[in-house]
Amino acid sequence: MELGPYLMLATLEGSVTAAVLALTAVGLSLVFGVMRVVNIAHGEFFMLGAVIAYVLTRAISGHPAVGFAVALVVAPVLVGVLAVVADMTILKRLDYDPERTIVATIGLLYIIQQLTLMSYGPDARPVEAPFNTRLALPWFEWGENGLAMYWPWGLSTTSYKLAVIGAAVVLLCGIWAMMARTRIGLVMRATQADRDMAQAFGIPVEKVYAMVFGIGAGLAAMAAVLIVPIQQAHYLMGADPLLLSFIVVIIGGLGSLPGTVVAAILIGLSDGIISVFFSPTLAKILATLLVGLVLVFRPQGLFGTRGV
Incomplete structure (x- = not known):
């Protein structure tokens, strides 16, 4: 097979990774942008979403699509509620101090991880995709009769992977619409711009913080539910999403949602x-190298501002 078809296939696989990573990283960026909190436990919220999806799909009998649809709604909500409780019981008591919240979320990371290990176990477990039709991919090349289409052997993807990309695009557009077009987004942006001034105008800042922390965790859980039929649910699966999310947020600019998506x-x-x-x-080495270059030559990130 020529290089072109392989490159197209690699691009599709990378697009799935990019879609899930964008959802996870936007949740992390949203929390930092509004609350100025670096959430080290963000990867564990991702992991919880995958584990809850596994439990729900196993508990609900019938067609796999039924259990998966329930997991797609319930898992982000449960994880979001857990994050709100963590915010009100831990971060709020620390007055959202940047240094102390880092230590607190590290502790939260280990608590969630070890509780999951004790209840869920150490094994990686698969979740069946709601649909997974194998789709052959065409390729075009110039021949004696001009441009012709043919079907290279082995060049294919699945309908579910394409659905993951589409679902991520819809969700990201929804987040943008919420931030730019709704009253909730206006309140969140006001709190991000000036916490004290927002509080003086009657905005319940602590409730906004709890909501933002819950939305960020829910986005991570949503990303995990989408990717778990491709990967497997495991109690240690939060490490890579956390690392890549930090890389993305640093490159895009801390608190910049457009920069996060592009990165x-x-x-x-x-x-x-x-x-x-x-x-x-x-791939991980080059991504880490890129972070180093960004920190040296543009510390605020590609889309960030020096005031952030």
């Missing part, structure tokens, strides 16, 4: 292409 696409596509042609380890 997620960049990192996701490069991870998919480099992993196919070289190795996943090289």
Whole structure:
């Protein structure tokens, strides 16, 4: 097979990674942008979403799509509620102090991880996709009679992977619409701009913080539910999403949602292409190197501002 078809396949795989990474990283960026809290436990909220999806799909009999649809709604809500409780019982008592909240969320990370290990177990477990039709992919090349389409052997993807990309695009557009077009988004942006001034105008800042923390965790859980039929639910699966989310947020600019999405696409596509042609380890090395270059030459990130 020529290089072109392989590159298209790698790009599709990278697009799936980018879609899930964008959802996860936007949740992390939203929390930092509004609350100025670096949530080290963000990856564990991702992991909880996958584990809850596994439990729900196993508990609900019938067609796999039924259990998966329930998990797609219930898992983000449960994880979001847990995050709200954590905010009200831990972060609020620390007055959202940046240094102390980092230590607190590290502790929350280990609590969630070990409780999941004790209840769920150490095994990685698969979740059946609601649909998973294998789709052959066409390729075009110039021949004696001009441009012709043919079907290279082995060049294919699945309908579910394409659905993951589409679902992520819809959800990201929804987040943008919420932030830009709704009263909730206006309140969140006002709190982000000036906490004291927002409080003086009667905005319940602590309730806004709890809501934002819950939305950020819910987005991570949603991303996990989408990706768990492709991967497997495991109590240690939160480490990679957390690392990649931090890489994306640093490159895009802390608190910048457009920058986060662009950086997620960049990192996701490069991870998919480099992993196919070289190795996943090289992809992580290059991503980390890119973070170093951004921190040296543009510390505020590609889309951030020096005031952030």
